Amino acid sequence: VIHVKMIVNDSIFNLTNATQEIAKEEVIPLPGTTSGVNALGLVVFSMCFGLIIGNMKEQGQALRDFFDSLNEAIMRLVTII
Known part of the structure; x- marks a missing residue:
């Protein structure tokens, strides 16, 4: 994940100040939270x-x-493909 934050102060005709900040974060998934x-x-x-139905x-x-x-329907689809 990269966050980009840009702060620009300008007047009507003149760009006076521009600051760019780039921060990098590493995300480590916890067990049980991954999809x-x-x-x-x-x-x-x-x-x-299956055992219960049987x-x-x-x-x-x-x-x-x-x-x-x-x-049977799935097997017929597989033979077509």
Whole structure:
């Protein structure tokens, strides 16, 4: 991050004073404050979600059918690309 501060004092026809100050700051991110995807959390959630749906038997059949159809649609898109 670079901050540029310029102070200019001038009259109507004459530039009398110009000062330029440049300061450089280094930003060090703290753990837990960076933005990004929590890949490990996503993988663990997906595995737990799949295990729970798999154990739901008849109640989870609609979700299993949905994800099977979604998987088939994604695979067809991948073959096109």
